[in-house]
Amino acid sequence: MTSTDAASEDSPMHSWRDQARHLAGTMTPPGSRWRELVARTPRHPFVPRWWASTQDGWELRVGNDDHERWLAAAYRDWTLVARVSGVHADHAEPGARLQGAPTSSSTLPGLLVSMYRHASLDARSTVLDVGTGTGYGTALLCARLGQTRVTTIDVDPYLTEAADRRLDEIGYHPAFLTADATGPIDWKGDRIVATVGVKPIPASWLHGLRTGGRLVTTIAGTSLIITADKQEDGGAAGRVEWDRAGFMRTRSGADYPARGQLLAVLARARVEDGEQVEASPYPVMDVVEAWDVDTMMELLAPGIEHRFITYDDKADRVALMAHEDGSWVRAEERGGKVIVHQGGPRRLHGLLDRVREQWLREGELPIRGARVAVSPAGVISLKRGNWTATVGE
Structure with a gap:
């Protein structure tokens, strides 16, 4: 079964196709190779439940309780929060409300596609997808490259298990790693796209990236997207993009450290x-x-x-x-x-x-467009004109 077979035409959910086409049209320009991929990749199976932000905290939403609301949420270009603190929406009791900080989500599709564009993917690219989350982004990568060229990693065993199950439902079987992405990783390839923020760049990413390969990530705590190509010396060089993104930081366990x-x-x-x-x-x-x-x-x-x-x-x-x-x-x-x-x-x-x-x-701050140099140990150096900054020493 493929993503285009995910819902039969006589199913009450078959209208997801119209909504996916609308989403693709709003977030991609005409002629974009991503337009058709977004239009035929279902998002709603990856977020059957989610946490909605309210004035009183987070409130559980259950897709099967209101199909119209489910599709409206899934096929808008916004982020859907799947996990708050230690509670995944899949495991919450009906009517649940809670306080806390998000720890996993389905990133807004437009931002995913923007990160993939920065990676300059081609048909031969082998990609490490850092931050599996719900698995929707992994599905888009599988649709673009084929499942054998995609490896996805997340620290949370339930996230990788649930994403594996939901990807299987739409016909994709990428490789999965359940591990702390900042530690050792058993992977070799030519593209890394991270939808989590890091500081510094994990040395294991540079070790696994082939010379000439590209990594795309954000610096934790900032809105900086950096693209950097692997160099012969084991480091990487590139720039800060004229673009913005904000992602959750990587975590090493079930939740972020107490504050x-x-x-x-x-x-x-x-x-x-x-x-x-x-x-x-x-x-x-x-x-x-x-x-x-x-x-x-x-x-x-x-x-x-x-x-x-x-x-x-x-x-x-x-x-x-x-x-x-x-x-x-x-x-x-x-x-x-x-x-x-x-x-x-x-x-x-x-x-x-x-x-x-x-x-x-x-008239502006010097961060956008800055040159980036990453040492083999992952320390990031930024420079634009006379301005310099070092991250991760």
């Missing part, structure tokens, strides 16, 4: 008077939504957590910053005036001001 200390610092930032209190000429910024600013902050001071709060009239706003080293910021904009409270060993708001001043002075 109790960081959350405690955030709690202090909400209420304490600062060791330093001063007015700011800049408006309060939602840093997470200013992707380039957020990325530059991560390069300067990795690990800052941001929160942004608006009030009913939208005029008064509060931004919080916190780091596990105990540094914190509360910037309050009330009545058009901004007061900044800071505490801990570092003045994080000063770093933010440096980034904003550079942005205003130069």
Whole structure:
């Protein structure tokens, strides 16, 4: 059975084909080789249940409870969250609600295709798909290259088992690895596409990539997509793409490490008077939504957590910053005036001001289009003009 046989024409789900064609038309330009592949690859079998974000946390959605809603969700160009903290939607009780952070998802199809384009795939490419997730992206790669040229890896045994089962249902049988993708990997090939963020580049990726082969990934905590080609010395060279993506970080176990200390610092930032209190000429910024600013902050001071709060009239706003080293910021904009409270060993708001001043002075930040050099150990060096940064030392 192939993907085009996944639902019979007399099935109540046969209309997925129309929705898949519509999705393909909205996310690919005319003439794209990916248009037909998206149009004939079903997505809904990979997300029979998912977690929907609500004001009160995450709420379970079950596809069979409402087929119309299921197809509408599956064939929109958006991400569907499959796992929150340690709870996969497949295992949740009907009506379940929970709190926590996403740990697995079905990435929005347009972003998957964008990452595959950056990989410059051809019919002979052998690909390591890092971050199996639900398996939908793996299905697209199988449709493009053939199943024998695709290996997919995820740290979570249930994710690889479920993806294997669902890929089998539509006729694909790629190779599976269940392992920590940042550790040793038994794979050799000429393309690596990661839909998880890493920092540094795992040395095992470079070891498995053939000379001249290409890796495409994002730097964890940033929106930077890097493409780099394997060099004779065992490293890789390339660039930061003029594009953006945000993926979950790789994890080594069932969940991300507990963040109790960081959350405690955030709690202090909400209420304490600062060791330093001063007015700011800049408006309060939602840093997470200013992707380039957020990325530059991560390069300067990795690990800052941001929160942004608006009030009913939208005029008064509060931004919080916190780091596990105990540094914190509360910037309050009330009545058009901004007061900044800071505490801990570092003045994080000063770093933010440096980034904003550079942005205003130069008209942009230097990260997009930067040259990339990756050492055989995976350390990433970025350079554009006089600006340099090193990631993963």
